[in-house]
Amino acid sequence: MSGLKAENKNKRYYRFSTYLKEKFGCRVYKVCVDAGFGCPNRDGKKGAKGCIYCNTAGFTGSAAGEERICEQIKTGMERVRRKYSADKFMVYFQPNTNTYGKISKLKKTYSAVRAFPDVAGIAVGTRPDCINEEILKLLNEFTYDYEVWIEYGLQSIHDKTLxxxxxxxxxxxxxxxxxxxxxxxxxxxxxxxILGLPGENSSDMMDTADEMGRLKPEGIKIHPLHVMKRTRLETIYREGGYWPLSFDDYINTAVGFLERLNPETVIQRLSADCRGGNLLAPGWIKNKNKLLSCINKLMERENRYQGRLYAG
Ligand code: SF4
Structure with a gap:
């Protein structure tokens, strides 16, 4: 990876779109697929309650089902090609835990991409407690033909928060x-x-940022915590036990986070998506363009950039 070049400091942080353009020389966009996996944190294996903010309907809104993976890839590619003039695609196995299944099922699921010559990569979203050597070997096989990403939900380095x-x-x-x-x-x-988790102050969040700087993952997704309907966080919020970050606090915290990362870590996301009328608060997450624009403006105004406070 080339990272945030000195001459590109005006870009302020290393965008995923920039990385993909550098890597593939064309427009590459993600296509999200719901492969019908479950989650051990919801099905009883880990206690059945799930993360307090989890409402999987808020993730993609697509109908689940492993039988429909090829159909989802096909229609997703058509949609993204039309909307962004995309040339190539990265298939993102997104909702729930996409390594939670027998190895034969995982192989069959990921192999669906092989029917589509314009797929350049795969991304697999999962939990850190749902990975093992066998699954990594399987994913490694795909690296011969595809760009491969594994996306680990961590949210915070603090065990009390987790x-x-x-x-x-x-x-x-x-x-x-x-x-x-x-x-x-x-x-x-x-x-x-996730920024704005219950009980975390700015210093806690910057600890997570410093640790991500130390670990230097190839990519990071930063989300503001938002309250969705039909979650346990909804109850806590309605009882006054949680209040989301304000727009300004999120912008400031996200910029501080970026400053602590290695310049080569690609920023895949700084906002949150919540579809299907599930959002309760904060309303500002719906205006993604404003959010990204304000992050940029703050960084420009104060001459801040990704890696400025990177401890190395
Ligand atoms: S790991 Fe993901 S799918 Fe599972 S309960 Fe948490 S948020 Fe929901």
Whole structure:
């Protein structure tokens, strides 16, 4: 990876679109697929309650079903090609835990991309406690033909937070998964973190940022926590036990986070999506363009950029 070049400091952070253009020389866009996987944090294996903010209907709104993977890839590619004039695609197995199944099922699922010559890569979203050597070997096989990303939901490095939000894994579990994955040099790691988690102050969030700087994953997704209907967070919010970050606080915190990352870590996301009328608060997450524009403006105004406070 080339990272944020000195002459590109005006770009302020290393965008995924820039990375994809550098890597493939054309427009590459993600196509999200719901392969019908479950989640051990919802089905009873980990206690059945799930993360307190989880409402999987808010993720894609697509009908689940492993039988329809090819159809989803096909229609997703058509839609994205029309909307963004995309040339190539990265199939993103997104909702739930996409390594949670028998190895034969995983192989069949990921192999669906082989029917589509314009697919350049795959991204697999999962939990740190749902990975093992066998699955990584399978993903590694795909690196001969595709760009491969594994996306680990972490959210915070603080165990007290992970416990409160009922992630069902610890930070050490994440480190084990991260280090195991690092044995496979061709597999890129993207880490998901959430800003504004209950009980976390700015210093807690910057600890997570510093740690992500130290670990140097190839990519990171940063989300503001938002309250969706039919979640346990909804109850906590309605009882006055949680209030989301304000727009300004999120912008400031996200910029501080970016400053602590290695300049070569690709920023895959700085906003959140919530479809299907599931959003309760904060309303500002719906205006993604304004959010990204304000992050840029703040960075320009104060001459801040990704890696400025990177501890190296
Ligand atoms: S790991 Fe993902 S799918 Fe599972 S309960 Fe948490 S948010 Fe929901």
């Amino acid at each position: 416990e409160f939000i009922n992630r069902g894994h610890s930070y050490d579990d994440f480190l084990d998964a991260f280090n195991l994955t690092r044995k496979y040099k061709e597999i890129n790691i993207c880490v998901h973190v």
